[in-house]
Amino acid sequence: xxxxxxxxxxxxxxxxxxxxxxNATMKAALEASESELVTVALKRVDTDNEDDDIxxxxxxxxxxxxxxxxxxxxxxxxxxxxxxxxEALGTNWVKLEIHPDPKYLMPDPIETLKATEELAKLGxxxxxxxxxxxxxxxxxxxxxxxxxxxxxxxxxxxRGLRTQDFLEIIVEQSNVPVVVDAGIGAPSDAAKAMExxxxxxxxxxxxxxxxxxxxMGVAFKMAVEAGRxxxxxxxxxxxxxxxxxxxxxxxLDEL
Amino acid sequence: MTFYEKFKEYDWERIKSDIYSKxxxxxxxxxxxxxxDLEDFKALVSPAAMPYLEQMAQLxxxxxxxxxxxxxxxxxxxxxxxxxxxxxxxCGFSLDNKIPRITLRPEQIEREMxxxxxxxxxxxxxxxxxxNQTVGVPYFEKVLDQVREEFSHISMEVQPMDQTDYEKLxxxxxxxxxxxxxxxxxxxxxxxxxxxxxxxxxxxxxTPDRLGKxxxxxxxxxxxxGLEDWRTDCFHVAAHLDYLEKTxxxxxxxxxxxxxxxxxxxxxPKVVMDxxxxxxxxxxxxxxxxxxxxxxxxxxxxxxxxxxxxxGVTSLSAGSKTNPGGYSEEKDSLEQFEISDERSAQDIASxxxxxxxxxxxxxxxxxxx
Ligand code: SF4
Numbered sequence: 368x369x370x371x372x373x374x375x376x377x378x379x380x381x382x383x384x385x386x387x388x389x390n391a392t393m394k395a396a397l398e399a400s401e402s403e404l405v406t407v408a409l410k411r412v413d414t415d416n417e418d419d420d421i422x423x424x425x426x427x428x429x430x431x432x433x434x435x436x437x438x439x440x441x442x443x444x445x446x447x448x449x450x451x452x453x454e455a456l457g458t459n460w461v462k463l464e465i466h467p468d469p470k471y472l473m474p475d476p477i478e479t480l481k482a483t484e485e486l487a488k489l490g491x492x493x494x495x496x497x498x499x500x501x502x503x504x505x506x507x508x509x510x511x512x513x514x515x516x517x518x519x520x521x522x523x524x525x526r527g528l529r530t531q532d533f534l535e536i537i538v539e540q541s542n543v544p545v546v547v548d549a550g551i552g553a554p555s556d557a558a559k560a561m562e563x564x565x566x567x568x569x570x571x572x573x574x575x576x577x578x579x580x581x582x583m584g585v586a587f588k589m590a591v592e593a594g595r596x597x598x599x600x601x602x603x604x605x606x607x608x609x610x611x612x613x614x615x616x617x618x619l620d621e622l
Numbered sequence: 623m624t625f626y627e628k629f630k631e632y633d634w635e636r637i638k639s640d641i642y643s644k645x646x647x648x649x650x651x652x653x654x655x656x657x658x659d660l661e662d663f664k665a666l667v668s669p670a671a672m673p674y675l676e677q678m679a680q681l682x683x684x685x686x687x688x689x690x691x692x693x694x695x696x697x698x699x700x701x702x703x704x705x706x707x708x709x710x711x712x713c714g715f716s717l718d719n720k721i722p723r724i725t726l727r728p729e730q731i732e733r734e735m736x737x738x739x740x741x742x743x744x745x746x747x748x749x750x751x752x753x754n755q756t757v758g759v760p761y762f763e764k765v766l767d768q769v770r771e772e773f774s775h776i777s778m779e780v781q782p783m784d785q786t787d788y789e790k791l792x793x794x795x796x797x798x799x800x801x802x803x804x805x806x807x808x809x810x811x812x813x814x815x816x817x818x819x820x821x822x823x824x825x826x827x828x829t830p831d832r833l834g835k836x837x838x839x840x841x842x843x844x845x846x847x848g849l850e851d852w853r854t855d856c857f858h859v860a861a862h863l864d865y866l867e868k869t870x871x872x873x874x875x876x877x878x879x880x881x882x883x884x885x886x887x888x889x890x891p892k893v894v895m896d897x898x899x900x901x902x903x904x905x906x907x908x909x910x911x912x913x914x915x916x917x918x919x920x921x922x923x924x925x926x927x928x929x930x931x932x933x934g935v936t937s938l939s940a941g942s943k944t945n946p947g948g949y950s951e952e953k954d955s956l957e958q959f960e961i962s963d964e965r966s967a968q969d970i971a972s973x974x975x976x977x978x979x980x981x982x983x984x985x986x987x988x989x990x991x
Contacts, residue, residue: 469848505871535656535657540867540868540871541868542868542869601651614676614679615676615679615680615683615929615932616675616679616898617895618925618929618935619675619898619901621925
């Protein structure tokens, strides 16, 4: 079972709430995906209204909310928004997203590190969205992060695991769960990420913009389970043994 | 959290039976992967891997060249003192061993340094027994002041210390600390270390954590082969290394696996590792971890040392004396253990070159510390 902070998750598929055609479809798709952690942008929630439409649709007992800081441009704004979200949504979990660049929404590593440090001190369970940068991941761990969320490809691009080489290093080195976020466009990408040893994936666009989000939600659920199972069963490798050149152990016979 | 927390979850007998029940299939699986985990390491050190020794050697050779090129680092130990308050059943410096005790004074260190410098060394390993009254932190601080001007990389293999003491010594120019657990078998550890500070298993096993927290540049790990089932012991080293790399990720690591050697008043090894098995172990570590430095001391025989250069080893000592003052004045009478490879540093360097490798004398600069 996957454990982040003090919570355990049966499902390793995390989902998002953006880009759905309507909230009823979103609810149906997310329920079908069996996802237990769903991000929601604070900027889209009407925090003064207990009957907010998005929140009302996420009222399933299995679903945990993961507010994100989407829209902020630096650490200061991020900490502020995280605190607001904690008040409004009653959770100390936060997906840290700091992208000052409005075009590609590239995460700012320096501000993200600063904000993580501060939020961890304030008792938040921080899940930062970042580049697939192995050193940054270790710096975030030192800063007290509860997981890392490296991107597979530019956000919303559906291009899959363009950062695979770096994801492999991150998975190998990490002491905290690794959640591959952004870029996952097809269930096969999600399965691949899980086969590499990622602890979970976060999928939003690929489900939300599918003509049939409910079925796509199920497809991702199955892909994530298959990928994880393959990882645990230890994937066979296509590689062959090194071909012997001149023998290196022959001297042992002469000793 | 320290490694000891993790260690407590390990069950010696279970790990041992895991290792001995690995099959050819597990070994092939481990060899065919891109990256190996601790389960793969178990397969690689298992008896089942023996028929794959040549394949392991080829792979280890390739991985070592990929990461280290064709180079071998050269280092030399300088024994500062043979005083020791501990009883260790396998060591010539043990308290119950009636030998004359010497701790080098600054003039003597000066003389030793001259000889060692002439041999070409820039990487010095300082060694002592454990006698905190005579060779404690103040002594080490003075020695570091004295040697840091002359050598570009300084390592120590001395008693474990507290984090703040390490911080002081790092400030004085210490780059690397070697601290071997001797054995990870907790009960047998007690038997081999019946008296002295060293009998505190937990303090010793957590030493690399204290070093990591102190921000040391490099940590050396290992066990003494011969005290316990080597396969199980070496698995623990691999697990320790894995933990440390993930936790103190700015630190470098080296490992070594000295085989128990005769010494005055000696004890018979409980297990004997043959050369074939030592080759297996070297290759297993390299295949498990492509970045770790692997060092081999002069305890091993000439032919063996010549041949393992291509197998995964990355640093060698040569021309070593294991008695205080051994380079400049003392005869070999008080040594910690007998060395096997008696060739001079220059002979070893030529041997390395003949094999198409470069002996590297200097690979660090005080400006970087
Ligand atoms: S191994 Fe070290 S601590 Fe033990 S007797 Fe020898 S010098 Fe002393």
